[in-house]
């Protein structure tokens with residue numbers, strides 16, 4: 193009946209929703225940022241992790257609260273070191289592109305047991321040195337989208 197059709201349509205819109213429609217503004221720091229400054233940014237921006245880029249905004253890595261805790265707990269003098277020494281490097285960073293579906297992003301987040309993914313635009317060359325960071329998509333973004341869809345019923 194009607195209800196079945198509405199449910200099917202809703203499911204379809206969830207499957208079709210694109211990362212580009214949902215992602216938020218990325219919180220970015222430079223590779224040269226110190227660990228101390230990164231901790232301050234984490235608190236000021238109220239996020240769980242920070243995306244690290246080069247001067248042109250190309251993805252270099254990601255640093256999370258646990259990465260920062262781990263290094264500073266063992267060694268207080270580490271706070272003046274650059275985050276590039278402790279970040280998860282680009283080769284190991286899971287990313288999505290704006291054209292990917294939100295469902296793809298959710299699967300990657302669960303599979304990797306992480307909180308968020310950088311959203312990158314890979315230029316024509318596909319050269320990873322030139323992946324431009326345009327956003328971040330988080331568990332919270334995705335749950336909010338689900339709640340919006342339920343309340344639209």
Ligand code: ADP
Pocket residue numbers: 240241254255256257258259279280284285286287304305306307308309310
């Ligand atoms: P927390 O530090 O609070 O556990 P995360 O779950 O975001 O926060 O990070 C867990 C680990 O995974 C950290 O070492 C972090 O550097 C790494 N990490 C975070 N996001 C990603 C990602 N998109 N791809 C790969 N590794 C990531």
